[in-house]
Amino acid sequence: MSRPTTADPKIVAPTPPPFDDGPLLSLQEFRERNKLSRTKFFELKRAGLGPRIILNGRVTLEAERDWRRAMEEAATTERAKLEQARRVELAKRAGRAAAASPLHVSKQKKRKAKRRAT
Numbered sequence: 001m002s003r004p005t006t007a008d009p010k011i012v013a014p015t016p017p018p019f020d021d022g023p024l025l026s027l028q029e030f031r032e033r034n035k036l037s038r039t040k041f042f043e044l045k046r047a048g049l050g051p052r053i054i055l056n057g058r059v060t061l062e063a064e065r066d067w068r069r070a071m072e073e074a075a076t077t078e079r080a081k082l083e084q085a086r087r088v089e090l091a092k093r094a095g096r097a098a099a100a101s102p103l104h105v106s107k108q109k110k111r112k113a114k115r116r117a118t
Contacts, residue, residue, distance in 0.1 A: 024058035033064070049074075
């Protein structure tokens with residue numbers, strides 16, 4: 001009696017159950033659903049802040065939920081709040097500087113009047 005080989009058609013290896021991770025989103029669908037540009041998506045991914053991606057370049061709905069939760073948590077940290085306050089202060093300073101400029105739109109009439117007078 002010969003020993004069966006894997007090439008023997010009588011011996012069939014058991015097939016694993018199909019891998020089903022639920023509905024999958026392509027990277028483009030994920031970006032559209034989360035309003036991310038392609039550039040921003042890959043910046044987040046490079047920084048280690050992107051969603052879990054399955055081998056074939058897809059994102060599960062569960063991974064999307066986890067990613068959103070992580071982004072919300074990151075946005076509510078003390079550091080994020082301080083950064084937001086800093087940006088608001090910078091914007092206020094820039095607005096005041098622009099309004100003080102002689103080229104500001106609110107001073108257009110004065111400039112035109114000076115040109116006509118000369």
